[in-house]
Amino acid sequence: MKKQLIELRVNGETCELAVEPQRTLLEVLREDLGLTGAKEACGTGECGACTVLIDGKPILSCLRLAIEAQGWEITTIEGLANGEKLHPLQKAFIQYGAIQCGYCTSGMILNAKSILDENPKPSKEEILKGLEGNLCRCTGYNKIVEAIIEASKGVD
């Protein structure tokens, strides 16, 4: 199929690319833009490892065509830190050891960011409901939830 010229806004920068229509946003982020923070695990929208934010809302980049990601502000995990300064969620995940293999972490942190943006002081139950689409297969979710609660303390 013919490639199409598209323009994506990723982490505040505009990128021009030629892509085939069947390519997902996840493939283009990882393979064309070298942003490998978003992961492919299930590929069918169940695990959340490919989560990125579009205009601040979490979506599954494995089920979104790159050509249909035009016109949105896309945020990947690479765009979260401010230069050398980590985002409070990134700091809290490190502090609480909320990472094992790290495969789910990018999606967890981005979704957590959208949860806190919508509701700065979520309860544990609200956090768990919010994270229902992000699977971690290493451990439980306790440390992840603790880290998000810690990060929420800095949000006022």
Added chain:
Amino acid sequence: MKTELEKKMRIPKFEYFHPSSIEEACSLLYQYKGEAKVLAGGTDLFVKMKKKEIHPRVLVSLKGISNLDKIEWHDKEGLKIGPLVTHDALVHHPVVRERFDFLAETCFKIGTRQVRNMGTLVGNICNASPSSDAAAPLLVLEAKVKLVHLNGERTIPLQEFFLGPFQTALDPQEIVVGIQIPKPAPFTFGSYQYLHKASSVGETLVGTAVLLIMDPKDLISQEARIALSSVAPTPIRAKAAEKILKGKKLEERIIKEAAQVASEETQPRSRPWYRREMSRVLVERAIFQAMEKIR
């Protein structure tokens, strides 16, 4: 070299169109006959394409057509939900929350946070899964589906739209341009109760929606509607159970009788005994929950 797994998870090639009007979209569907599929949220379509269950040669995206993501409320006609309205949009819409609270609650139960930001209510209906959560509340709300094709349009009750598991009355050349929900009568109360499988996707094992039109003064139900999903080849209405409740004062004995009859109206294919038992329990619970809202 790509591994087998990586290859498997790619979307097969297709020709992509993003028309800027419904007419244009319809003429593309006409031109490509059965070889084209309509793309809205993509959460069902791309999974099926990745799993090689369907192989459309052409995708016609609706995203370039303006106003399809609108939820409109008209005091006479009721609610209109466009084909690009996501579950998340319904969860947060003030009119839906106020007048159709149990539909908003059901949409909040669907999928996950990410899926609700992508998947659309119309897409959910077009997928026609027997276990669709949204179908049951829409059936008791007597929702209608508006379909257009190149030379006209038709509006049919949702009940008639579902033909079988993953089968609908939608012609390959038609597009669903909206779901219409009539304005509810005064004193309308509803509830959706469900049980889901303990799996990563939490697919619904039994879903029951109940709608009561009932004057709070006498607790006599002028009308009662009951719908169930995941217990028959399509989501169904339990009409015999509804008749038992109509015109009656809703006391425990009659509610239990109706719940029993509703469970007998189901036709579950797998785990039939358990699904029937849970249908009875959940219909009863949904009636009580709807009545709770009256007080």
